Amino acid sequence: MQRIHSRSPIVILLLCAWWCLGLAVTRADEVVLHLKNGDRLSGSLISESPNDVTITSGALGKLTIPRSEIERRDSKTPPPAPSSPPAANLAASPASPGGSTNIASGPKASATPASAAAPPPAVKKPAPPARPKAWNTDIQVGLNLRYGAKDQQDYYGTLKTTYAHDRFRGALDYSFTRGRTEGILSANRMGGSIKPEYDITKRTYAYSLFGAGYDEVRKIDFQYDLGPGMGMQVLTRTNLSLKVELGFNYQEQYRSDQTDDKTYSARIAEIVSWKLWDKLIVDAKCELFPNLESPSDYRIRVESTVRYPFLKNMSLNLVVIDLYDTLPPRGVSNNDLQIRSTVGLKF
Numbered sequence: 001m002q003r004i005h006s007r008s009p010i011v012i013l014l015l016c017a018w019w020c021l022g023l024a025v026t027r028a029d030e031v032v033l034h035l036k037n038g039d040r041l042s043g044s045l046i047s048e049s050p051n052d053v054t055i056t057s058g059a060l061g062k063l064t065i066p067r068s069e070i071e072r073r074d075s076k077t078p079p080p081a082p083s084s085p086p087a088a089n090l091a092a093s094p095a096s097p098g099g100s101t102n103i104a105s106g107p108k109a110s111a112t113p114a115s116a117a118a119p120p121p122a123v124k125k126p127a128p129p130a131r132p133k134a135w136n137t138d139i140q141v142g143l144n145l146r147y148g149a150k151d152q153q154d155y156y157g158t159l160k161t162t163y164a165h166d167r168f169r170g171a172l173d174y175s176f177t178r179g180r181t182e183g184i185l186s187a188n189r190m191g192g193s194i195k196p197e198y199d200i201t202k203r204t205y206a207y208s209l210f211g212a213g214y215d216e217v218r219k220i221d222f223q224y225d226l227g228p229g230m231g232m233q234v235l236t237r238t239n240l241s242l243k244v245e246l247g248f249n250y251q252e253q254y255r256s257d258q259t260d261d262k263t264y265s266a267r268i269a270e271i272v273s274w275k276l277w278d279k280l281i282v283d284a285k286c287e288l289f290p291n292l293e294s295p296s297d298y299r300i301r302v303e304s305t306v307r308y309p310f311l312k313n314m315s316l317n318l319v320v321i322d323l324y325d326t327l328p329p330r331g332v333s334n335n336d337l338q339i340r341s342t343v344g345l346k347f
Contacts, residue, residue: 031055032074033065041065045075137161140317142342144179154179154187156340158319167199177338189215203233207245209267216256218336219329225251229267239275244268249289255329265289265299281307300324307344315344 033041033053043057053073054064137160144154156177163170172194179187191213199205212224229247249267254260268288275281284304291297302322309315323336 030075034071034073035065035069036071037069134165135161135163136346138344138346140319140342140344142340144340150182152179152181152186154340156187156342158342169197169199169205171195171197177340185217187217189213189217191215197231205231205233207231207247209247209249218332219256221254221256223251223253225249227267241273243271245271251289257329257331259329261327263289263297263299264292266292279308281309283307297326299326313346315346317342317344 031043031045033055035041041055041057041063043055043063046054046056046062048054050067052064052066053070054062056062139157139159141157142155144152146152154177156175156179158173158175160174161172172192174192176190177187178189179185191211193209193211195207195209197205197207206228207230208226208228210224210226212222214220214222227247227249229245231243231245233241233243235242245267246269247267249265250263251265252260252262266289268290270284270286272284273281274284282304285302287301289299289301300323302320304320306318307315308317319338319340319342321338323338324334326334328334
């Protein structure tokens with residue numbers, strides 16, 4: 001019995017030390033660590049150093065987290081005073097009034113409490129590319145008035161509408177001209193055409209051409225023509241495009257001299273669009289119609305337009321049209337040259 005009583009003070013001291021250690025663990029800081037990847041860890045703070053923080057969690061046990069992965073720390077009890085590590089290595093900023101302490105390293109550290117943290121910005125989906133317009137319309141009108149040795153009044157206008165969808169394209173072209181010189185009719189013509197096209201390959205297409213009109217001065221009461229053909233896109237650049245077409249053409253004219261004319265011709269065409277610079281565009285179309293029954297007879301039609309855009313949808317235009325026919329009506333010149341200026345509206 002004497003031996004047991006001699007060791008009683010040692011047992012009492014060990015029990016006191018164990019109780020104090022348990023008390024210290026119980027009173028350790030309860031913290032919540034917000035990680036940069038969005039996770040959140042809560043537990044009792046065991047130790048911290050300039051490089052990492054160690055906590056103990058009832059569910060996960062002892063955890064050591066690098067400071068570089070921690071966004072901020074929320075403390076339920078005031079953190080203990082540091083043991084004077086070098087100031088240059090401390091990454092923790094002063095505790096905020098709400099008990100939140102930022103322990104992320106670098107100049108971008110933020111001491112914003114969790115309740116005031118801004119939500120991540122919503123990721124905007126890229127807008128889908130704008131679809132090309134299916135319809136395009138170009139209207140041109142012109143007026144030429146001259147009063148002097150000879151009075152002259154000319155009125156003219158054109159309407160061009162195109163439609164494109166997938167492999168199909170269609171073009172509608174309408175024009176009229178009326179003029180008087182010294183009170184005598186000098187121009188009275190009207191015409192229109194429809195040209196549907198269908199792409200066969202990336203560069204080739206098939207077309208059909210239908211046209212009709214009249215020209216009182218050239219003694220044509222009414223005429224119509226039609227014919228199919230093939231076309232090829234020879235050149236496609238940002239400022240220059242070139243197409244060639246080859247087909248068949250049938251034309252019938254009813255003339256004021258009581259004669260009718262029917263011709264079977266081939267059609268050879270060249271269509272060019274050239275953008276000289278941002279403010280000057282040249283469009284040209286040349287058509288040759290050799291007579292299949294009489295190769296020495298033919299028709300030529302050349303049309304060229306120089307456009308200068310001066311507003312978003314408006315332009316100044318200079319139009320030159322030349323018609324040549326080896327077999328015109330009696331008393332009518334073989335060549336008919338037309339030059340006019342117009343104001344265009346495109347939409």
